[in-house]
Amino acid sequence: MELDEALKAIGFGCGQVLVLVFSSLANLLAVNETFGMSIVVVASSCDLETTAGQKSLMMTAMMAGMTISGFYVGYLIDIKGRVRILRWMLLVTILLSVISALMPEVYSLSAMRFLVGVFLCGPATCILGYMTEFSAPHARPPLVVLFSLGVGISLIYCPLVAKFFLPERICANEDGSYVVRSWRFLMMLYTLPGLFGLLGLWFLPESPYYLMSVKRKEETYEVLDWLCRRNRKQIEDLNIDLLDFPRDTIVAKANYFKLVWNDTIRLVKPPYCRDFMVCTLLSFGMFLISLGLGMWYPLLRNQDNSQHRLLCDVLSQPKNFDQPKSNVSATNEMPNFTDPLYYGIAYILFYFLALFLLVFISRKHVFVVYVSLAAGCGLALNFIKEPIVILICFSAMMILPGVLIILVSSVLVDCMPTQLRAKALSLNKALSRLGAIIGCLLVGLLLKVSCLVTLNIFVAYLIFCIILCFLLPK
Structure with a gap:
């Protein structure tokens, strides 16, 4: 039988739950490192003593x-x-993140955050593939939704820990000396x-799909036996006899650049081109909308709209724009963490x-x-x-695309x-992150020119994404 059929015969049980839980915790680290920063x-x-430019450097170093x-x-x-590389990348990511929390100044901290991003890419991008490869295809869509809950949990965990762990004032002592303050422990938490x-x-096994793809059939049977035992079944009772896994290249005798080039070309040629391009354009749009609009959110929350103005009137002509808080409160007081919790x-x-x-309709x-x-x-906001x-x-226009990011993957x-x-x-993730960058640039460059045009560019891409959704495979 095919490996898909074997996993279907084994069914969903404790084995898949263990993989889901520990993969979700690894994904939670990826979201914490991004949002917590x-x-x-x-x-x-x-x-x-960071300037605005230095703050941006700290924020973008890991993404780079x-x-x-x-x-x-x-x-x-x-x-x-799968699991071999992910283990070591997680270990190095955690060590580098702890070291980055101890850096004495902005540039060394930013350099360490860059290295954190280099190793965090594996858990952030590929842990989803590892997790789904222990389940039959029909069980994957709801499983991915449960896996995605880690994003929402992280969006609550980060501000909640900060709310109870950080002092009300940022500067408790301004003597300029190096002190291991609470924000450094927060990074470790x-x-x-x-x-x-x-x-x-x-303690989890290698992906059975990977093992079959490199012709290690005996080890694949061991993984399936591991799943059966945790699902309270006997592999002998299921009469599993796996068909050989078709693969054009197992480990080709070529240098890295040639291998990467060959595989990249295969992604943009039939039969994979259509599905890859549709998913990438859709994922690009989800990043564009969810993160591009995110730049507007703090500005919108800080405005007084008691006069019942349109959104673009609020953003283009903020009522309290000329009434900033004092410099002391702006630099010394911690922000309100209530909004991120609701988010x-x-x-x-x-x-x-x-x-x-x-349960009722297809993915x-x-x-x-x-x-x-x-x-x-988005149309209603006009x-x-x-x-x-x-x-x-x-908020719905920003959150709904954000929810779909992992589902596109x-x-x-x-x-x-x-x-x-x-x-x-x-x-796919590398190209999609360009959407976040373009979304931020759109807001930064076009908002002052025409808020209405900027808003409806986002709406137009959402309408384009509706067409892309119908082109997705079942």
Whole structure:
């Protein structure tokens, strides 16, 4: 039988749950390292005496590392094995993150965050592929939704820990000496989920799909036996006799650049080109909308809309723009962490809604529903003036695409063959992150020229994404 059929016969049980839990903890580390840095940048501003440019450097250093290393990490995971590379990358990521928390000044901290990004790329991008390869295809969509809950949990975990751990004032002592302050311990606390995930991954087996793709059939039977025993079944009772796994290149005798070039060309040629391009354009749009609009969110929350103005009137002509807080409070007081908590709760609720919808409709139609709702909210922002409704529509337009980011990756996992899966995920994420950069540039450059045009560029791409959703494979 095919490996898909064997996993279907084994069924879903404790074995898949263990893989899901520890993979989710590794993913939680990736989100903590990304989102938590936005809190650390504020909390460390007084100690490190950072300028706006230095804050941006601290925020983007890790993203730059992830982008540069992305495709090479995918190549390693496809060639050397899933769990082996992920274990070592998690270990090095945690160690580098702890070391970065002890750096005395901005540039050494930013350099360490860059290195964190280089190694974090594996857990952030390819852990999803590893997790899904222990389950039959029909079980993967709801499993990916449960895996995605880590994003919402992290969006709650980071501000909640900061709320109870950080002091109300950033500067307790301004003598300029090196002191291990609370924000440094906060960075270490953000690595805790990854540490638990690493301990779990150290005892989990290799992906059965990878083992079959490199002709290690006996080890594949051992992994299937591991799953059976944890699912309270006997592999002998299932009469599993696996067919050989078709693969054009196992470990080709060629240099790295030739291997990467050959596999990249295969991604943009039939039969994989259509699915890869659709998923990449869709993922690009999800990053564009969710992170591009995120730049507007703090500005919107700080405005007074008691006069019931349109969104673009609020953003283009903020009422209290000329009434900033005093410099002392602006630099010394920690921000309010209540909004991020609500944001994380909203993410979790939309993930559960997606899980509920998957019971009744296909994954493709869940995409259509979510993207259509986001586009409808974007169109509504051109007309509505009620402050609460503006906030709800704006938040929904930003959160709904964000929820779909990992779900798009799950479609790519099902479309790509095992030997190209990690490389496809890595290249997809690298290209998609350009969407976040372009979204931020759109807001920064066009907002002052025409807020209405800027908003409707996002809406237009959402409408384009609805068409892309119908082109997704089943």
